[in-house]
Amino acid sequence: MENFTRNHNQSNTMQNQIKIGFSLDMINMHHQEPNRNRQESKYYWEELYPLIVAAGFHGIEMPFDPFWIFRGGSGVPFTNYCIDIKYKNVDNYLKYLKDKGIDKVAGINFSPQMFMRNEDLNFYFGASGHFGGEAIRFASELGCDYINVTPTAPYGLITHYHGKNAEAHWEKDFIKRTIEMINKFAETAAQHSIKLVLKNEYWGLFRGNKISEYLSEMDDSIRLNIDTAHLSISGLNSVEFFKEHAPKIGSVNLTDTAFVDEDDIWKTANPEYPETKATQVFRDLGFGNLDLISFYQALNKTDYDGWVICSCRQTRDPMRALLRSRSFIDNNILMT
Numbered sequence: 066m067e068n069f070t071r072n073h074n075q076s077n078t079m080q081n082q083i084k085i086g087f088s089l090d091m092i093n094m095h096h097q098e099p100n101r102n103r104q105e106s107k108y109y110w111e112e113l114y115p116l117i118v119a120a121g122f123h124g125i126e127m128p129f130d131p132f133w134i135f136r137g138g139s140g141v142p143f144t145n146y147c148i149d150i151k152y153k154n155v156d157n158y159l160k161y162l163k164d165k166g167i168d169k170v171a172g173i174n175f176s177p178q179m180f181m182r183n184e185d186l187n188f189y190f191g192a193s194g195h196f197g198g199e200a201i202r203f204a205s206e207l208g209c210d211y212i213n214v215t216p217t218a219p220y221g222l223i224t225h226y227h228g229k230n231a232e233a234h235w236e237k238d239f240i241k242r243t244i245e246m247i248n249k250f251a252e253t254a255a256q257h258s259i260k261l262v263l264k265n266e267y268w269g270l271f272r273g274n275k276i277s278e279y280l281s282e283m284d285d286s287i288r289l290n291i292d293t294a295h296l297s298i299s300g301l302n303s304v305e306f307f308k309e310h311a312p313k314i315g316s317v318n319l320t321d322t323a324f325v326d327e328d329d330i331w332k333t334a335n336p337e338y339p340e341t342k343a344t345q346v347f348r349d350l351g352f353g354n355l356d357l358i359s360f361y362q363a364l365n366k367t368d369y370d371g372w373v374i375c376s377c378r379q380t381r382d383p384m385r386a387l388l389r390s391r392s393f394i395d396n397n398i399l400m401t
Contacts (some may be wrong), residue, residue, distance in 0.1 A: 070208035086124030088376040107140035118166035120387040129200035172211040181218035205257035213264040221333040251284035262315035264290040268336035273299035273386025294322035321353030351393035
């Protein structure tokens with residue numbers, strides 16, 4: 066396995082060959098802000114890559130976002146279609162990243178949320194199944210180790226369209242179709258030598274430890290993601306969850322939060338942005354209240370040798386988030 070350590074002071078690996086990378090989900094592409102349109106341009110991302118490296122990260126994780134197939138904005142590198150337009154092919158894109166110091170696209174994320182937009186569940190599962198397969202093939206082209214798949218759209222968004230007048234068993238049927246779709250993803254992932262990992266978000270139907278109830282119905286190759294903030298908001302301890310599921314863990318997102326879901330925000334249609342209070346669900350690393358050091362110590366005591374991706378989703382300042390993350394890693398994680 067290639068070692069992504071550049072030098073002792075900028076180590077991207079730790080004990081047990083755990084590798085540390087950074088997630089491009091810190092760039093908020095779906096909510097407007099002053100001058101946000103610049104983020105749809107190729108130049109924005111090509112300015113960002115060297116800064117990621119300057120902050121000491123040489124591996125990245127990125128979303129696969131079909132929105133940019135339909136919306137345009139081909140400078141956003143979140144689909145193979147956009148990359149083909151700007152770089153001719155994925156190989157050229159990877160070479161560009163390598164020349165800038167990014168050695169690896171560790172993994173990508175896929176969520177079916179954008180397809181929960183009407184009362185037609187055949188549309189939702191059809192589109193999610195198709196683009197989930199596209200995401201897996203994209204991960205393979207990029208040489209990723211894994212793909213994180215969010216199993217369901219947010220609970221509140223689903224019930225917005227399907228829970229008002231639906232029969233009592235709608236949730237059972239929805240989960241059945243979800244598991245069938247995930248198992249098909251597992252087949253496609255195996256064909257492309259990609260690890261399929263389920264990303265358990267606090268607002269989904271499989272939130273918290275509920276996902277454990279359905280693992281026996283899923284392909285044995287499927288692994289679980291740990292996202293420390295999502296688990297905490299769901300009411301779980303990341304250390305205990307990891308100990309319980311250690312052999313099944315396929316990827317880790319190191320995230321921070323101070324948010325406590327006292328008002329069942331997870332049941333609302335847009336739980337990432339609570340409608341009852343002005344608050345930020347996710348924080349830059351070290352600016353929430355999670356004990357990430359204890360979690361990493363638990364991780365380091367096992368034979369986990371996958372990726373730990375620093376994620377500063379919802380950051381107010383992406384460039385500051387990079388430096389905050391590097392500072393937190395160097396002064397807390399690497400010191401354990």
